[in-house]
Amino acid sequence: MNAQQNAADERFRPCPAGRHWGPRGAAGILPYAVARDGQAWVLSHRSPHVQRGGTWSTFGGAIDVGESAWRAAVRETCEEIRGITPDRTGIAGKCVWECPQGCGWTYTTFVVRVPLHSSGSLPRARVARGHAAWETAGLAWVPVSQVRGADRDLHPSFTDAWPTLHEAISGPRSAKSPES
Numbered sequence: 462m463n464a465q466q467n468a469a470d471e472r473f474r475p476c477p478a479g480r481h482w483g484p485r486g487a488a489g490i491l492p493y494a495v496a497r498d499g500q501a502w503v504l505s506h507r508s509p510h511v512q513r514g515g516t517w518s519t520f521g522g523a524i525d526v527g528e529s530a531w532r533a534a535v536r537e538t539c540e541e542i543r544g545i546t547p548d549r550t551g552i553a554g555k556c557v558w559e560c561p562q563g564c565g566w567t568y569t570t571f572v573v574r575v576p577l578h579s580s581g582s583l584p585r586a587r588v589a590r591g592h593a594a595w596e597t598a599g600l601a602w603v604p605v606s607q608v609r610g611a612d613r614d615l616h617p618s619f620t621d622a623w624p625t626l627h628e629a630i631s632g633p634r635s636a637k638s639p640e641s
Contacts, residue, residue, distance in 0.1 A: 472523070476564040482512060482523050488534040488569040489521020490547050491626055494583050494602075495574070500630065502608060503545065503575075503586050506599040507616065518616035519570050520597070530569040541597045544586040547573050554629020558622045570622060572629040 473480040481487070492503040504517045522537040524530060535547050554572040578584050588597050608623065609615065615623070 474564060474566045476560060476566060477562045478560075481560065481564070481566040483566075485524040485526070485528075486530070486567040486569065487521055487523050488530040488537070488571070489519035490534045490538045491519045491570055491572050492538075492545050492547065492575045492586075493553075493572065493605075493630060494577055496577060496583055497581065498604075500605040501583055501602045502605065503542075504601055504603050504608070504613075505541065505597050506601065508596055508598040510595050513616050515598075516614050516616040516619075517601075518619040520600075521568070521570070522596070531571060534569070534571050539589075540591070541589055541594075542586055542600060543589045544584050545575050547571070547575070551575060554626065556622050556625045556629070558618055568618060568622075570626060572626055574630070 470480070471484060473482060474484045474486070493500055503520075505520045507514050507516050507518055509515055520538040520541045521534055522540075524533040525536075528536070531549065538545070538547055551574040552571055553574050556570045556572070558568045558570070560566045575584055583602050586600055586602070588594060588600060603610075603613070605627065607613070608627075609620075
């Protein structure tokens with residue numbers, strides 16, 4: 462497929478730097494929990510079959526026709542993982558990353574607090590089986606201090622958004638007990 466065909470593919474948004482998945486933008490969820498030993502985030506290890514495969518990022522994907530960013534983020538997350546059900550009441554923040562090339566494409570990330578397991582441990586999250594399983598090679602609960610670890614290659618856009626995403630829970634909400 463040549464560059465002109467790539468730009469015309471309706472699944473993508475053309476950009477001076479190439480193209481973006483999702484002509485209406487994309488959205489995802491960055492789940493986190495507050496355990497006894499501190500905050501932890503669930504990161505997606507992107508499969509080699511997707512853009513920037515092998516990097517770590519959020520769960521998410523393209524916004525479908527008629528979908529809000531939140532609805533797309535929930536749908537995509539539920540297609541990719543099991544063990545965590547995003548709930549609007551857990552939204553601690555939102556970050557909209559705009560393509561620096563000015564093409565109008567955005568990626569909206571919702572930072573969502575998820576409840577601990579009834580035992581007080583982190584929820585048992587796992588890669589979903591089915592048609593979307595190929596997008597996620599794995600996942601991991603990562604302590605906040607290790608998100609930018611030397612052994613973790615973050616998706617470049619996630620790296621750009623990380624300070625804002627981290628700030629979303631560094632305020633008063635993060636000080637609440639896991640039960641609140």
